Amino acid sequence: MSETVDVTRREADAILAQRRTEHAADRPMPSVGAVWRSLVWPMLERRAADGEISRGTLEHYAAAWDRQVGPRWGDVPVASVRRADVQEWYDGMTRSQAAMARILVRYVFDECELREICDGSVGRYPYRMPSAGDTRDKGIWSLDELGAIWRASEGTYLEPWLIVAAFGGPRVGESMGVRREEVWSWDGGPSPVAVVPIVRQAGRTGDVSERLKTQWSSHAAVVPGPLGERLCGLCAAGGEGWIIPGRTGDAPMNRELLRKRFDSLVARAGVPRHPVRNLRNSWETFTHWTLGVDPEKIERMMGHVGTSVTERHYDRPEAELLAAEVSRAYAEHPYADGWVGAAAAIRPDE
Incomplete structure (x- = not known):
């Protein structure tokens, strides 16, 4: 970042000090997708390698990200995610889809809070899950x-x-x-x-x-x-x-x-x-x-x-x-x- 001012050196030093004070709290705000790729996914891969979760579970997480979470939130800055929007998103899913998506959202915002990127409460808020139930085919063969x-x-x-x-x-x-x-x-x-x-x-x-x-x-x-x-x-x-x-x-x-x-x-x-x-x-x-x-x-x-x-x-x-x-x-x-x-x-x- 730069700013050109037509002033004396002393005045320029004062303006620089003022800008530093004004923007001291500024920091880059990553997207949900960036946090997933750089922080959450490597953590999950380590857990799978250590035997804490199975490779099958890892595959389910990857599929849920590709199908539900990534398309909706991947490009959204983490600080811009609102609880009302998340609840509306869950309302459009089956219960099983929402439950899996909620796990991934919480992983993302837990990492954000741990690393002081933003408040993580949007991930662990007690959202209402869809009540329609699991629509998967449960039929069996005789x-x-x-x-x-x-x-x-x-x-x-x-x-x-x-x-x-x-x-x-x-x-x-x-x-x-x-x-x-x-x-x-x-x-x-x-x-x-x-x-x-x-x-x-x-x-x-x-x-x-x-x-x-x-x-x-x-x-x-x-x-x-x-x-x-x-x-x-x-x-x-x-x-x-x-x-x-x-x-x-x-x-x-x-x-x-x-x-x-x-x-x-x-x-x-x-x-x-x-x-x-x-x-x-x-x-x-x-x-x-x-x-x-x-x-x-x-x-x-x-x-x-x-x-x-x-x-x-x-x-x-x-x-x-x-x-x-x-x-x-x-x-x-x-x-x-x-x-x-x-x-x-x-x-x-x-």
Whole structure:
């Protein structure tokens, strides 16, 4: 900054001193986007690297910034953000969108307050969240409908993944992070069981992280009966590699391509369309109500911490206990007997 004055040197010194006094409190005011990029995002990346948050959580934050927060507030100076405008913005969202956006807004203004850039109260104000509720599709498939989806996948390269995701209960990213050589067979009960270690997850772009959603998420997914045998056979025949490989085979398929392939399977099966993540809810429903498995054991097979199951990492003895429980339950309620006929060979997906 400069100012030209036509005065004596002494008068110029006085004017300079006056300008310094007038503007002593002035400082550059960054935009919301600048604070996000320079302060918040690096902090979140460090937390992910230190294991405090998962890579999946980091991806959700990035997606929420790109879709909701950045387009509205990215170019707005942080000191110009008004509570009334933020509330109006939240009012136009679903409840889940607003809840995620609120987390990011608070991160930005917490950093602003910590570094004395501006007052951070606009980020933590008790805003009213939308009351319409979560509009996500919560529909599930029945066992017969899951069977139809499996038959549509039979013989394709999607089949091993579909069996794990639909009949083993992991999250979508967890099911994509399975390697074929890790699947093993347990035959110590009345029904054969395929045991699938869930020890990593694949991200939206196919990147793989050894960190799951929580520190307790490592667990065993178990698939009983003919589908379990089918899964073990397909994994053995396929050799080492990802259960749902990407185009080059050195990483899992990316999430968007998997969604498109799965939607094609659903259409081919002639059953209602729901998001691929709803396979997990469908599995929990039939495992509880059809197989009659104890809810505490279901929680552990979903990677949750139950009320008395305290193991926090995948281990083979616990996997065998879960396999024994599911083997017994399936023998009493053999829902897939007769589903698997002559084993189809893996064929390219049409």
